[in-house]
Amino acid sequence: xxxxxxxxxxxxxxxxxxxxxxxxxxxxxxxxxxxxxxxxxxxxxxxxxxxxxxxxxxxxxxxxxxxxxxxxxxxxxxxxxxxxxxxxxxxxxxxxxxxxxxxxxxxxxxxxxxxxxxxxxxxxxxxxxxxxxxxxxxxxxxxxxxxxxxxxxxxxxxxxxxxxxxxxxxxxxxxxxxxxxxxxxxxxxxxxxxxxxxxxxxxxxxxxxxxxxxxxxxxxxxxxxxxxxxxxxxxxxxxxxxxxxxxxxxxxxxxxxxxxxxxxxxxxxxxxxxxxxxxxxxxxxxxxxxxxxxxxxxxxxxxxxxxxxxxxxxxxxxxxxxxx
Ligand SMILES: Cc1cc2nc3c(=O)[nH]c(=O)nc-3n(C[C@H](O)[C@H](O)[C@H](O)COP(=O)(O)O)c2cc1C
Numbered sequence: 001x002x003x004x005x006x007x008x009x010x011x012x013x014x015x016x017x018x019x020x021x022x023x024x025x026x027x028x029x030x031x032x033x034x035x036x037x038x039x040x041x042x043x044x045x046x047x048x049x050x051x052x053x054x055x056x057x058x059x060x061x062x063x064x065x066x067x068x069x070x071x072x073x074x075x076x077x078x079x080x081x082x083x084x085x086x087x088x089x090x091x092x093x094x095x096x097x098x099x100x101x102x103x104x105x106x107x108x109x110x111x112x113x114x115x116x117x118x119x120x121x122x123x124x125x126x127x128x129x130x131x132x133x134x135x136x137x138x139x140x141x142x143x144x145x146x147x148x149x150x151x152x153x154x155x156x157x158x159x160x161x162x163x164x165x166x167x168x169x170x171x172x173x174x175x176x177x178x179x180x181x182x183x184x185x186x187x188x189x190x191x192x193x194x195x196x197x198x199x200x201x202x203x204x205x206x207x208x209x210x211x212x213x214x215x216x217x218x219x220x221x222x223x224x225x226x227x228x229x230x231x232x233x234x235x236x237x238x239x240x241x242x243x244x245x246x247x248x249x250x251x252x253x254x255x256x257x258x259x260x261x262x263x264x265x266x267x268x269x270x271x272x273x274x275x276x277x278x279x280x281x282x283x284x285x286x287x288x289x290x291x292x293x294x295x296x297x298x299x300x301x302x303x304x305x306x307x308x309x310x311x312x313x314x315x316x317x318x319x320x321x322x323x324x
């Protein structure tokens with residue numbers, strides 16, 4: 001059963017889309033599907049699983065992204081995610097980092113469609129929640145359209161019905177993960193062809209999308225859009241998602257009201273021994289494009305590290321935004 005609405009999602013991003021970040025983003029949009037950072041099966045099975053699975057009730061709809069290629073381990077982790085309350089599990093077949101390639105995780109798996117198919121099958125058999133795949137349009141040496149169709153067709157046979165495609169290839173040698181998000185050209189046309197050739201699949205487009213106008217345009221062709229960097233650097237973008245992309249009534253929210261709602265969460269985090277910047281580092285982009293943005297960033301990314309009274313700095317930052 002697939003009841004998750006993927007019309008608009010915020011991409012999984014290591015070190016960025018942790019539980020604090022998702023809590024903050026959820027204050028801005030009720031409808032965006034939020035993805036966790038990638039968690040490897042090894043970390044989840046042998047590490048501090050409670051930490052990786054932690055999320056707040058208000059985060060839903062929220063998906064856990066897994067990295068791995070051992071079908072049995074992936075099945076165990078998918079079950080753990082379901083029990084923990086996640087709405088979806090996504091398998092990472094798009095990350096190009098060397099570190100993960102050595103462990104057969106991420107984009108290198110595009111060269112092994114049968115293994116991915118096997119993984120997805122085991123994952124799905126273990127749970128009721130949907131299992132989805134996030135992938136590239138190819139990898140170097142295996143970037144023909146026929147190979148892409150072979151990959152998607154094979155994984156579809158395992159029963160996967162939702163694919164998120166980052167519309168550029170990954171170059172597995174010579175480029176850093178960051179370069180791999182910018183240098184290989186975006187090929188929305190290839191993703192669109194994929195949707196044409198697999199009309200029954202839910203296809204979510206990812207890569208380089210920056211505005212809701214672009215989202216609306218892509219939604220003519222695709223079933224959903226996923227935004228990564230722009231959502232993190234300019235989270236206020238999400239304030240119009242529920243209205244413009246889901247047709248909900250536009251709520252009267254302001255950036256100040258978001259920060260007021262975040263305040264008790266921050267206080268609670270610190271009461272439990274956490275540090276304010278764990279949370280405030282994710283909200284620096286909120287003032288982007290508005291007067292006072294520099295001061296807001298300065299207070300919450302530098303001053304807050306040096307003070308014994310982080311809430312005073314926080315309030316000062318919020319005051320600086322008042323009225324906007
Ligand atoms: C800091 C950072 C970390 C990322 N970590 C992951 C990850 O854990 N899993 C994943 O599938 N993609 C990861 N990505 C890739 C994004 O999910 C997305 O595919 C990519 O940024 C392209 O979308 P965008 O142009 O909207 O940012 C990461 C991207 C960034 C910027």
